[in-house]
Amino acid sequence: MRSSLLSIAALLLGVVSAAPADPKPATAAVPKPDADGKYWIHGKGISAAFVPYGASISDLLIKDKNGVVRDIVMGFDNATHYTLDKAHAHLNGVPGRYANRIKNSTFEIDGVRYKVAANDNKTPEHPQGLNTLHGGPDGWDWRNFTVSAYTNSSITFSIVDPDGKEGFPGEVVSFITYSLGDMTWDFKMVAIATTKKTPIMLTNHGYFNLDGFSNDQTNLALNHTFHLPYSGQRVDVDDILIPTGDILANKKGSVNDFWSKPKQIGASFNDPEIINNCGGGCVGYDNCWLVNRAQNGPYDWRKDGYVASLSSAWSGIKLDIYSDQEAFQMYTCNFQDGTMPLKKSQGLKDNAKFPRTIPKYGCLVLEVQEWIDAINQPQWGRSSKQIFEPGGDPYVLQASYRFSVA
Ligand SMILES: *[C@@H]1O[C@H](CO)[C@@H](O)[C@H](O)[C@H]1NC(C)=O
Ligand SMILES: *[C@@H]1O[C@H](CO)[C@@H](O)[C@H](O)[C@H]1NC(C)=O
Ligand SMILES: *[C@@H]1O[C@H](CO)[C@@H](O)[C@H](O)[C@H]1NC(C)=O
Ligand SMILES: *[C@@H]1O[C@H](CO)[C@@H](O)[C@H](O)[C@H]1NC(C)=O
Ligand SMILES: *[C@@H]1O[C@H](CO)[C@@H](O)[C@H](O)[C@H]1NC(C)=O
Numbered sequence: 001m002r003s004s005l006l007s008i009a010a011l012l013l014g015v016v017s018a019a020p021a022d023p024k025p026a027t028a029a030v031p032k033p034d035a036d037g038k039y040w041i042h043g044k045g046i047s048a049a050f051v052p053y054g055a056s057i058s059d060l061l062i063k064d065k066n067g068v069v070r071d072i073v074m075g076f077d078n079a080t081h082y083t084l085d086k087a088h089a090h091l092n093g094v095p096g097r098y099a100n101r102i103k104n105s106t107f108e109i110d111g112v113r114y115k116v117a118a119n120d121n122k123t124p125e126h127p128q129g130l131n132t133l134h135g136g137p138d139g140w141d142w143r144n145f146t147v148s149a150y151t152n153s154s155i156t157f158s159i160v161d162p163d164g165k166e167g168f169p170g171e172v173v174s175f176i177t178y179s180l181g182d183m184t185w186d187f188k189m190v191a192i193a194t195t196k197k198t199p200i201m202l203t204n205h206g207y208f209n210l211d212g213f214s215n216d217q218t219n220l221a222l223n224h225t226f227h228l229p230y231s232g233q234r235v236d237v238d239d240i241l242i243p244t245g246d247i248l249a250n251k252k253g254s255v256n257d258f259w260s261k262p263k264q265i266g267a268s269f270n271d272p273e274i275i276n277n278c279g280g281g282c283v284g285y286d287n288c289w290l291v292n293r294a295q296n297g298p299y300d301w302r303k304d305g306y307v308a309s310l311s312s313a314w315s316g317i318k319l320d321i322y323s324d325q326e327a328f329q330m331y332t333c334n335f336q337d338g339t340m341p342l343k344k345s346q347g348l349k350d351n352a353k354f355p356r357t358i359p360k361y362g363c364l365v366l367e368v369q370e371w372i373d374a375i376n377q378p379q380w381g382r383s384s385k386q387i388f389e390p391g392g393d394p395y396v397l398q399a400s401y402r403f404s405v406a
Contacts, residue, residue, distance in 0.1 A: 038050065069345075074207035107375040145159045170196025173194055217314065226258050229305065278334055284331075301323060
């Protein structure tokens, strides 16, 4: 069963390399993790490292406009720290089997109500939490994935999520492939419900700072410029970030307008509407914008324009995100508190100016994904993209992160 699924998924993802006549024994060319437990892959002008914990990207290296190599993702120097870290920031991994929040830790499929493990918004009456975030207290990004395939330019992780784990119905088998090309980082995620109908929603929860956390003018990411050309609407949320069911317009010039023109992340931070924009008492962004493009007719997500773009004038690094997903979450690291350390590859030579830690607003999380908590909003009509069953279509997410330097 497993191996046939593996070959189905591998075919789907095109991870099976053509394997032309290789004179060397297969083992000779297989790259190994480095002394820090990281799996490095390489493309043209780009290198990246990954760890099995959460199938996370730990390092992403690009040269800036001055030719200086910048490591633009948050992470740890050593693979072992990912398991040990108590803060658990969902550090560049794959939250699963259902990313983001599930209202009241419950959902219904075919008239059956399921209760999943809560882990978010803990209160005295609900010590475990009021809702479920990123798949529960032992969601996918708290576990080690298996390295299923590994070449010099690509790595595939797999996970088997058992029936009943965290309260979810049925087994899910998933493959995550990351590959590097010419200044590109592509990923493909596929997941299959093997035994029961179940919700599935994945993403990559990457924390970025396009200055490599080394900007000598500011250690914040608020001067990064952001553009969401298809996102005239967003999901309305309550004060604990649970969708209310409403879809809101992002009026031109308002704090959540990143569609009418590219705008610096911090440009609306003086607008009173930024207060409570990311939940009660929260100033900043932690929002789910819709990607509305199907109404213009069929489109090819690989060619017909990015869904999101982020750039920094300081480093000159620009990231254009192409994806088949129809929502986009952006988070301004509102809960970073200056305790997360930089990696050795990051920070200023003269450490006197800024501490070697990441402050509030010092990073940005970018997530291509489906409409959040749509399993509890049936009127949105997203169930074919959120609920999967044995013998049905697999869950598929594809994205291409394309870099350039100005
Ligand atoms: C670094 O990671 C490797 C592999 O995960 C581990 O064996 C080693 O002890 C770690 N070293 C430190 C200093 O944490
Ligand atoms: C929350 O879920 C429980 C079942 O676990 C249910 O009894 C309760 O009515 C739900 N509350 C709300 C507000 O939906
Ligand atoms: C993940 O693997 C590492 C290296 O083998 C190990 O130290 C760690 O305990 C594992 N973590 C989990 C959550 O299984
Ligand atoms: C892997 O890619 C790097 C960077 O392009 C290159 O230096 C190295 O020789 C490659 N290794 C193999 C085994 O092809
Ligand atoms: C950086 O952002 C701040 C706050 O939004 C703004 O006042 C400042 O002009 C920006 N600096 C640059 C160089 O764009």
